[in-house]
Amino acid sequence: MRSGRxxxxxxxxCPRRIGRFLEPCLLLLLRSREVHGYELLEGLREFGFGExxxxxxxxxxxxxxxxxxxxxxxxxxxxxxxxxxRLYRLTHVGGQSLNAWVADLRETDKVLHHFLHxxxxxxxxxxxSSKKExxx
Amino acid sequence: MRSGRxxxxxxxxCPRRIGRFLEPCLLLLLRSREVHGYELLEGLREFGFGExxxxxxxxxxxxxxxxxxxxxxxxxxxxxxxxxxRLYRLTHVGGQSLNAWVADLRETDKVLHHFLHxxxxxxxxxxxSSKKExxx
DNA sequence: TCATCTATGTGCATGATGCATATAGCTGCA
DNA sequence: TGCAGCTATATGCATCATGCACATAGATGA
Numbered sequence: 001m002r003s004g005r006x007x008x009x010x011x012x013x014c015p016r017r018i019g020r021f022l023e024p025c026l027l028l029l030l031r032s033r034e035v036h037g038y039e040l041l042e043g044l045r046e047f048g049f050g051e052x053x054x055x056x057x058x059x060x061x062x063x064x065x066x067x068x069x070x071x072x073x074x075x076x077x078x079x080x081x082x083x084x085x086r087l088y089r090l091t092h093v094g095g096q097s098l099n100a101w102v103a104d105l106r107e108t109d110k111v112l113h114h115f116l117h118x119x120x121x122x123x124x125x126x127x128x129s130s131k132k133e134x135x136x
Numbered sequence: 137m138r139s140g141r142x143x144x145x146x147x148x149x150c151p152r153r154i155g156r157f158l159e160p161c162l163l164l165l166l167r168s169r170e171v172h173g174y175e176l177l178e179g180l181r182e183f184g185f186g187e188x189x190x191x192x193x194x195x196x197x198x199x200x201x202x203x204x205x206x207x208x209x210x211x212x213x214x215x216x217x218x219x220x221x222r223l224y225r226l227t228h229v230g231g232q233s234l235n236a237w238v239a240d241l242r243e244t245d246k247v248l249h250h251f252l253h254x255x256x257x258x259x260x261x262x263x264x265s266s267k268k269e270x271x272x
Numbered sequence: 273t274c275a276t277c278t279a280t281g282t283g284c285a286t287g288a289t290g291c292a293t294a295t296a297g298c299t300g301c302a
Numbered sequence: 303t304g305c306a307g308c309t310a311t312a313t314g315c316a317t318c319a320t321g322c323a324c325a326t327a328g329a330t331g332a
Contacts, residue, residue, distance in 0.1 A: 043263040048247035083328045111184035127179040
């Protein structure tokens with residue numbers, strides 16, 4: 001019980017990830033070139049979506065939402081083998097959004113480090129030292 | 137637009153936090169002594185819930201859920217001034233849960249660092265180098 | 273022909289969380 | 303005396319992110 005996955009809010013298993021982490025990962029993967037959704041599913045493995053894979057429907061829906069928000073633009077690629085692919089590329093707005101995400105994620109990183117620092121006993125909990133007189 | 141908060145999934149604003157980060161924070165704050173909910177609201181400011189405060193209802197509901205799961209135990213404190221307080225303390229199960237959370241959060245930390253590393257251009261995206269022949 | 277892989281997409285359910293609101297005791301002020 | 307405000311806990315409702323089941327459809331190979 002509780003080994004990498006939680007007794008999930010989502011039926012069987014749910015990874016403990018950063019909230020909406022999928023969005024900045026897609027933006028980052030799209031930064032260098034045009035990619036289609038199915039290929040992004042593979043690229044996401046690199047960012048913690050390997051052990052806890054994200055569902056394909058979530059990726060496709062997120063891509064359509066990003067396009068609706070002007071962060072990416074898509075075009076159909078009908079040539080080549082297999083069913084047609086929708087190729088996405090990042091827009092200027094999407095690049096700015098990625099930058100904003102990164103700024104937030106650096107803050108998240110600080111918070112996470114502080115939490116682990118306190119857990120490891122290297123820092124006291126502030127409200128405890130300021131309210132020590134209450135119960136000690 | 138998009139400055140620390142998102143055009144929210146939640147009406148006005150929603151912080152980009154670690155998923156369910158509230159739970160391990162409460163467990164960590166309860167590790168050292170008995171605390172009541174209202175006091176935990178103040179202690180949470182230390183863990184990134186200062187700029188984007190968590191709603192009190194969320195904290196109280198989480199505490200009841202933790203108690204239902206045997207991770208904390210509560211008792212009423214009727215003495216003292218003000219309305220009665222429900223004092224919570226960590227159980228052994230809760231301590232184990234905290235340890236499991238920390239293990240997961242260290243993984244989250246690795247993923248986050250990798251993301252920022254790639255963003256800063258210090259690492260290539262793996263699926264790009266392995267599939268270069270596709271479009272380049 | 274039929275299974276399988278690639279590729280995209282919709283419908284539905286659930287969990288996490290914010291907002292509004294309720295209750296109630298206590299404090300202090302006018 | 304009454305009322306505002308603080309402490310403290312709690313419920314109802316709405317919304318968003320996400321997983322699961324399922325649908326569609328071309329290509330490939332047995």
